[in-house]
Amino acid sequence: MATTDLNLLFALDVLLAERSVTAAAKRLGLSPSATSRTLARLRSATGDPLLVQAGRLLAPTPYAEQLASRVHALAQEAQAVLTPVAGHIDPxxxxxxxxxxxxxxxxxxxxxxxxxxxxxxxxxxxxxxxxxxxxxxxxxxxxxxxxxxxxxxxxxxxxxxxxxxRDRFVGAVRLHHPLLAETMTPQLYAACGHVVASRRGIWKGPVDDALAELGLRREVVAIVPSFLDALNIARRSDLIALVPRSCIRGEDMVAQGLQAFDLPVPTPELAISxxxxxxxxxxxxxxxxxxxxxxxxxxx
CATH class of the missing domain: 3.40.190.10 (Periplasmic binding protein-like II)
Structure with missing residues (x-):
């Protein structure tokens, strides 16, 4: 890193554009003497005079003319890279x-x-x-x-x-399920067959912990990979599916042949992030x- 000074790149771009040490110094925010020293460093680094006196202005050497477009593009690109990211965009x-x-x-x-x-x-x-x-x-x-x-x-x-x-778990059963005619209790809920969704094949969860505190245990009949699979099984059977409330939108429940109900035991809220x-x-x-x-x- 010590062998490369990007400031020389920006200075060369300005010098080639202005062709005057005085004018370049104003744009660079440097004194004319500091800009002259920078030009000397550029000549030493490139091994070429780059800009030579021609009346009141400086004239580029053939090598400097070859570099001009590349230097400008590099300076612009470096400036873009080192500029803070825009806070807003037009979608x-x-x-x-x-x-x-x-x-x-x-x-x-x-x-x-x-x-x-x-x-x-x-x-x-x-x-x-x-x-x-x-x-x-x-x-x-x-x-x-x-x-x-x-x-x-x-x-x-x-x-x-x-x-x-935020979401929460609910139970879901087919329309006209016998369970819907009863007042939901932890005992009735646990006595039914259940289908759960788990990509890793795990059937126990927070609802089972809550039932266990009451001395109850539900019977899980099927484990499927997704909540949609669980709902499809519940729609065609007497099994209860345990799913997030968002999986069953109120206006679509009847059309889906399903009805949701609040669980008779407390379970933690789901934070979808x-x-x-x-x-x-x-x-x-x-x-x-x-x-x-x-x-x-x-x-x-």
Whole structure:
């Protein structure tokens, strides 16, 4: 690093443009004598006179003329690299592909609104929804994933997160299920067959802990990979599906052949968050995507 001084690049660009030490000194904010010393350093570094006296101005040597366009482009590029990232962007001019990793339930519920809302505001943006087989943070770290949606942070302490919305677990059964004719109690709930969703095949969770405190245990008949799978089974059987409330929208419940009910035992609230790697914190396009996604999901 000690052998390269980028200030010489900017000074040479100005000297070649002004062809005057005095005029260049004004633009550089230096004294004429300091600018003359800078020109001497440039001559020493390049091994060429670069600019020689020609009347009241300086004339570029053939080598300096060859360098002029390259020097200007390099100076502009270096200036752009070392300039703070713009705080605001025009979404209409944004051209970019964003990859969002989320489970099937989130994609089914929110992808239509996200695609319409984001593409309307930013026609040059493309969205790619990737499956979420696990919580491995490697895709966030290596840039394969721009944004992840989930309830818990990936296995990386540096990952940033922002709350998208809050959710809670409910029970879901087919329409006219016998259970709906009864006053829901922990005993009735535990006595039924259940279907749960777990990518890792785990059937126990907070609802089981709450039942255990009452000396009760539910019978899990089936374990499926996704909440949508659990709902499909509940629709066609007498099993109870345990799903987030967002998976069943009130106006669509009858059309889906399902009815939701509040659990008869308390369970922790679900915090659905957007997660990203800190290298994208200041990226204006990514910041806009995060803000837009949160607004659309909260309004859906």
């Amino acid at each position: 209409a001019l944004l051209e970019r592909t964003f990859t969002i990793r989320a489970n099937e339930g989130f994609v089914a519920l929110f992808a239509p609104a996200l695609v319409v809302g984001i593409i309307e505001a930013a026609p040059g943006v493309r969205l790619r929804f990737a499956p979420k087989p696990n919580k491995d943070a490697t895709p966030l770290r290596d840039g394969a994933i721009d944004l992840e949606i989930g309830t818990t942070a990936p296995s990386a302490p540096e990952v940033r997160r922002q709350l998208v919305f 957007a997660m990203w790697h800190p290298r994208l914190d200041a990226d204006p396009g990514h910041r806009w995507l995060r803000q837009k996604l949160v607004a659309i999901c909260q309004a859906a």
